[in-house]
Amino acid sequence: MPRRQQASARQQRLGAELRKLREAAGLKGREAAALLGTDSAQVSQIEAGLAGVSKVRIRRIAAQYACTDQELVDALAAMAVGRTQGWWEEYRGLLPTSFLDLSELEHHAAYRWDVEFLYVPGLLQTEEYARALFSSRVPELPEEELELRVQHRMQRRSILGKGRLIPYDALVHEAALRIMVGSRAASRAQLVRVLQLSEADHVTVRVIPFDREHFTDVGAAMVYAGGAVPKLDTVVRDGPHGTVFIDSEAQLGVFRTHFRRLQAVSLDPERSRDFIHRLSKEL
Numbered sequence: 001m002p003r004r005q006q007a008s009a010r011q012q013r014l015g016a017e018l019r020k021l022r023e024a025a026g027l028k029g030r031e032a033a034a035l036l037g038t039d040s041a042q043v044s045q046i047e048a049g050l051a052g053v054s055k056v057r058i059r060r061i062a063a064q065y066a067c068t069d070q071e072l073v074d075a076l077a078a079m080a081v082g083r084t085q086g087w088w089e090e091y092r093g094l095l096p097t098s099f100l101d102l103s104e105l106e107h108h109a110a111y112r113w114d115v116e117f118l119y120v121p122g123l124l125q126t127e128e129y130a131r132a133l134f135s136s137r138v139p140e141l142p143e144e145e146l147e148l149r150v151q152h153r154m155q156r157r158s159i160l161g162k163g164r165l166i167p168y169d170a171l172v173h174e175a176a177l178r179i180m181v182g183s184r185a186a187s188r189a190q191l192v193r194v195l196q197l198s199e200a201d202h203v204t205v206r207v208i209p210f211d212r213e214h215f216t217d218v219g220a221a222m223v224y225a226g227g228a229v230p231k232l233d234t235v236v237r238d239g240p241h242g243t244v245f246i247d248s249e250a251q252l253g254v255f256r257t258h259f260r261r262l263q264a265v266s267l268d269p270e271r272s273r274d275f276i277h278r279l280s281k282e283l
Contacts, residue, residue: 007049009101009245010108013234014079015049016247017072018061022047025065035064055080075228079108087155094148098243103152105225105234105245106159111166113224113259117173119181120190123157124170124197124205129190130154132182165202171262173208173218177279184283191280198273206266207275215265220258 007015022032022043029040029047036043036057045051053061055077062073088103106112114121120129130153134146141149159166172194180187198205208215223236235246235255246252267275 006097008097008104010079010104011049013049013232013245013247014053014076015047017076017232018053018058019047021062021065021067024067027065032061032064036061053080071229072231075232078228087158088152091148091152095145095152096242099149099152101245102223102236102243103156105236106156108227109159109166109225110228111226112159112168113222113226114168114170114172115220115222115224115259115262116170116176117218117221118179119176120194121170121172122153123160123168124194125153126186126190126193127154128186129181132186160197160200160203165200167202167204169204169206171206171208171259171266174210174275177207177276180283188280188283191276191283195273195276195280198269198276204269205272205276206263206269207272208262208266209275212265217258217262220255220262222255222258224255224259 022029025032027035029043033040033043042051046053058077058080059073062076067073086104086107088100088107091100112123114123119133122130125133127150131146131150134141134149160168177191177194181190194205197203221237225234225236227233230252231249233247233252235252237244237246246255266272
């Protein structure tokens with residue numbers, strides 16, 4: 001397969017997992033290349049996500065590396081295809097690559113968790129709310145790019161409303177619900193939208209109210225995308241210098257613990273809906 005100019009986050013993840021299997025087998029790149037009948041440069045490109053690899057070859061690699069985790073091998077084989085030509089591809093070259101990588105990650109996720117403290121999670125946002133958020137960016141975005149970002153965010157909501165629906169859990173702090181993004185009317189409409197979506201069987205929204213004692217996990221905002229197996233889970237976090245995709249097992253364990261702790265201090269889904277309903281009436 002020809003060498004790619006740029007690997008998506010999903011392709012990089014596949015390569016990284018193959019590297020982990022090689023290292024677990026105690027093999028150097030050149031040793032793995034000899035077993036696979038190729039050269040070390042090809043192994044490096046595969047592990048960087050820059051060279052495609054077939055499902056058959058994935059299984060051969062796993063066998064040569066003595067990997068006995070069949071569920072993981074099956075999941076990696078499912079990833080071993082060319083870049084998915086999903087709807088997000090129409091934005092390639094128009095929006096930051098991280099936007100496309102997040103869309104592809106969501107498309108393949110088995111489930112999704114969100115934790116937000118300052119804003120309503122992106123998948124729950126209305127168009128007007130999203131536009132107000134993107135409009136507040138410094139420096140200001142050109143009008144064309146602003147509209148592209150809003151349009152892209154609206155299309156991402158498809159995993160909640162049509163097609164292959166996945167279980168979705170959102171933990172939202174009261175602050176995120178009270179901060180008025182845009183006009184009062186837009187903020188009220190946003191709360192109503194959250195209520196409507198929370199009625200779906202596959203969507204769970206929980207509120208963390210201000211009055212919770214011993215609450216310190218305010219730094220745990222995240223997107224958590226479940227993989228086909230737990231080893232392939234991914235956490236996505238926004239930082240001052242861009243979006244970061246986290247996949248180390250140790251860090252994934254930390255974020256799972258954060259999520260469970262936040263669940264424990266949040267209101268149950270029914271009380272959360274009552275809470276959001278009351279807030280919407282106050283606006």
